[in-house]
Amino acid sequence: MRIASIRQGVVPISSAIANAYIDFSKMTASVVAVTVEDGAGRRVTGYGFNSNGRYAQPGLLAERFIPRLEACDETVLAAADGTLNVHGAWAAMMRNEKPGGHGDRSVAVGVLDMALWDAAAKLEGKPLWRLLADRYRGGEADEAAWVYAAGGYYYPGKDVEALVEEMKRYLGLGYTTVKMKIGGAPGTAIRDALKEDLARIEAVLKLLGGDGSRLAVDVNGRFGLHAALAYGAALAPFNLRWYEEPLDPLDFATHATLAEHYAPPLATGENLFSMLDARNLIRHGGLRPDRDILQFDPALSYGLVEYLRTLEMLQAHGWSPRRCVPHGGHQFALNIAVGLGLGGNESYPEVFAPFGGFATDTPVVEGRIRMPDLPGIGFEAKNDLWAVLKDL
Numbered sequence: 001m002r003i004a005s006i007r008q009g010v011v012p013i014s015s016a017i018a019n020a021y022i023d024f025s026k027m028t029a030s031v032v033a034v035t036v037e038d039g040a041g042r043r044v045t046g047y048g049f050n051s052n053g054r055y056a057q058p059g060l061l062a063e064r065f066i067p068r069l070e071a072c073d074e075t076v077l078a079a080a081d082g083t084l085n086v087h088g089a090w091a092a093m094m095r096n097e098k099p100g101g102h103g104d105r106s107v108a109v110g111v112l113d114m115a116l117w118d119a120a121a122k123l124e125g126k127p128l129w130r131l132l133a134d135r136y137r138g139g140e141a142d143e144a145a146w147v148y149a150a151g152g153y154y155y156p157g158k159d160v161e162a163l164v165e166e167m168k169r170y171l172g173l174g175y176t177t178v179k180m181k182i183g184g185a186p187g188t189a190i191r192d193a194l195k196e197d198l199a200r201i202e203a204v205l206k207l208l209g210g211d212g213s214r215l216a217v218d219v220n221g222r223f224g225l226h227a228a229l230a231y232g233a234a235l236a237p238f239n240l241r242w243y244e245e246p247l248d249p250l251d252f253a254t255h256a257t258l259a260e261h262y263a264p265p266l267a268t269g270e271n272l273f274s275m276l277d278a279r280n281l282i283r284h285g286g287l288r289p290d291r292d293i294l295q296f297d298p299a300l301s302y303g304l305v306e307y308l309r310t311l312e313m314l315q316a317h318g319w320s321p322r323r324c325v326p327h328g329g330h331q332f333a334l335n336i337a338v339g340l341g342l343g344g345n346e347s348y349p350e351v352f353a354p355f356g357g358f359a360t361d362t363p364v365v366e367g368r369i370r371m372p373d374l375p376g377i378g379f380e381a382k383n384d385l386w387a388v389l390k391d392l
């Protein structure tokens with residue numbers, strides 16, 4: 001087993017959309033292709049990329065993580081049973097990295113980890129979801145994953161009518177649950193921003209037949225405690241699917257205070273990038289294992305090797321993997337959701353193409369999606385993404 005080649009590129013995923021915290025006018029993603037040759041001389045290429053929200057990491061990849069992976073030999077790469085040892089490669093990539101400070105480094109490693117898992121599954125001739133179910137769940141995979149349509153971004157000139165039209169399109173695609181951005185009215189007093197958001201929320205809820213369990217709202221970490229509580233008090237009667245990232249992702253004590261006052265589900269975690277950060281959230285964030293949602297995104301947080309540690313940590317703290325619904329809307333997390341029995345996965349029907357979205361001919365039916373039976377993560381079956389990856 002050896003690494004035959006590693007190539008990397010940077011791809012724009014810029015657009016005019018904005019959430020309450022950032023706009024995406026300069027957003028980029030790293031893409032990598034890792035070609036692995038097994039003992040029999042058979043070559044497969046695994047692909048990886050980072051999901052939206054963090055920028056491409058060409059420097060970290062070129063200076064540290066690609067050279068360390070290239071230096072791995074047979075003793076590191078071949079597991080005892082002849083499969084590709086992704087855990088060993090991961091440990092080699094993280095050699096001489098101090099603990100703490102998880103951020104852009106976790107993105108660079110996540111990109112390579114994704115490519116290694118794609119290659120590992122291809123070498124075994126299995127879809128990744130099947131490999132994971134066989135290895136970690138006694139062969140039991142879910143038949144389909146629950147997915148929800150994330151959108152409702154701020155966009156120049158976009159009014160409430162356009163927001164409702166967007167949500168209507170998602171329902172037309174087979175989604176039953178949708179998510180929209182809130183808290184983004186810049187420079188507005190909380191009272192006025194809340195009034196504006198309530199009008200937006202009520203318009204979407206009307207489309208959903210008044211069923212709050214079909215709507216999630218996302219603040220992208222914009223609020224302090226005062227705004228989070230004011231919004232929480234106004235949102236609580238709607239019984240929304242969840243109230244997402246109301247606070248700074250690392251401010252655990254304030255999350256705990258909010259959770260004392262807001263009874264319906266909260267969701268957070270997309271900006272926590274390690275098992276240890278996730279554990280601090282679980283220990284100190286006041287979240288409730290019977291209702292709250294954890295959104296750690298394996299593509300941004302050191303990949304699946306670290307995500308497996310996070311799932312183990314959750315189990316030790318009494319949390320079911322069903323409470324996890326990863327951020328990022330990508331096929332990697334969808335494979336993990338189906339293979340390891342998570343609660344579902346995010347989906348971006350209209351934003352972050354070509355990295356957001358699933359295999360081209362897999363429809364969403366009543367809010368659920370099935371997996372294609374294709375070796376690896378399945379990028380080759382997603383036409384727009386494959387058009388980018390195949391040229392690497």
Ligand SMILES: O=C([O-])CC(=O)C(=O)O
Nearest residue numbers: 019053150218220327328
């Ligand atoms: O707008 C973003 O940064 C993406 C996001 O929060 C989400 O998908 O939940």
Ligand SMILES: [Mg+2]
Nearest residue numbers: 218244245270
């Ligand atoms: Mg979010």
